[in-house]
Amino acid sequence: MxxxxxxxxxxxxxxxxxxxxxxxxxxxxxxxxxxxxxxxxxxxxxxxxxxxxxxxxxxxTDSTIKFPVIIVSSKLVKKEYSNRRDIKLVYKNVSGKRVEAIRFEWYGENAFGEPAEMGDSFLVGSGRGETDEALNPGKIGSGTWEINSSNAKKIINARAREVVFSDGSKWLLDEHTK
CATH class of the missing domain: 1.20.5 (Single alpha-helices involved in coiled-coils or other helix-helix interfaces)
Structure with missing residues (x-):
C-alpha cells in the first residue's frame, strides 16, 4: 500500500x-x-x-558640379537571344582636354519603382562600367555594358565618376560631392 x-x-x-x-x-x-x-x-x-x-x-547630384564628361543619353537595350537587358550610354567630352579613360556609374529601377538588377552584386539598383577609348574635346562616344538585368525598366541616372586625361590628371566625382 x-x-x-x-x-x-x-x-x-x-x-x-x-x-x-x-x-x-x-x-x-x-x-x-x-x-x-x-x-x-x-x-x-x-x-x-x-x-x-x-x-x-x-x-x-549637386548641379554646380562641372562634369568633364556628360551623359547625352542612357537606355536599356534588350539582349539578342533573351529577355535580359544591358545598358547603353552615349557620352560627350565637354572638357578642354583629351580623355583617356572613363568610369561610369548608374542607377535603375524596375516597373514598381524599386531598385533593379543593374550589374552591381552588392548594391541592388546600381552598376558600374568603364572604357579606355580615347575621346577628344567636344567629341561623342558610346558604349554598351553587360548588366544582364531581368527586371530593369528605367535608368534614373547615369554619370561619370572618374575621368583620366591624356596629361595624366584625374577628375574624381567623390572629390566634388563631399
Missing amino acids: KLRVLFTGLFLTILIAGCNQKEKSVDNINNYSDSLERQIKAEKMTDSLIKSNVKSKYTK
Missing part, C-alpha cells in the same frame, strides 16, 4: 512538473516568435533605408 501511494505521488509530481514544463516551453516559443517578428521588422526597415540611401546618392 505504501508503495502504491509512493508511486501515485511520484506519478502526480511528474505529471504536474511536465504540465508546467509544457507551459514554459509554449511561453518560450511565443517569446522566440515575437523576437523573430521584431528582428524581421528591423531588417526590413534597414533594407528600406539602404535602398533609399543608394537612390538618393544618384539623384541628389
Whole structure:
C-alpha cells in the first residue's frame, strides 16, 4: 500500500512538473516568435533605408558640379537571344582636354519603382562600367555594358565618376560631392 501511494505521488509530481514544463516551453516559443517578428521588422526597415540611401546618392547630384564628361543619353537595350537587358550610354567630352579613360556609374529601377538588377552584386539598383577609348574635346562616344538585368525598366541616372586625361590628371566625382 505504501508503495502504491509512493508511486501515485511520484506519478502526480511528474505529471504536474511536465504540465508546467509544457507551459514554459509554449511561453518560450511565443517569446522566440515575437523576437523573430521584431528582428524581421528591423531588417526590413534597414533594407528600406539602404535602398533609399543608394537612390538618393544618384539623384541628389549637386548641379554646380562641372562634369568633364556628360551623359547625352542612357537606355536599356534588350539582349539578342533573351529577355535580359544591358545598358547603353552615349557620352560627350565637354572638357578642354583629351580623355583617356572613363568610369561610369548608374542607377535603375524596375516597373514598381524599386531598385533593379543593374550589374552591381552588392548594391541592388546600381552598376558600374568603364572604357579606355580615347575621346577628344567636344567629341561623342558610346558604349554598351553587360548588366544582364531581368527586371530593369528605367535608368534614373547615369554619370561619370572618374575621368583620366591624356596629361595624366584625374577628375574624381567623390572629390566634388563631399
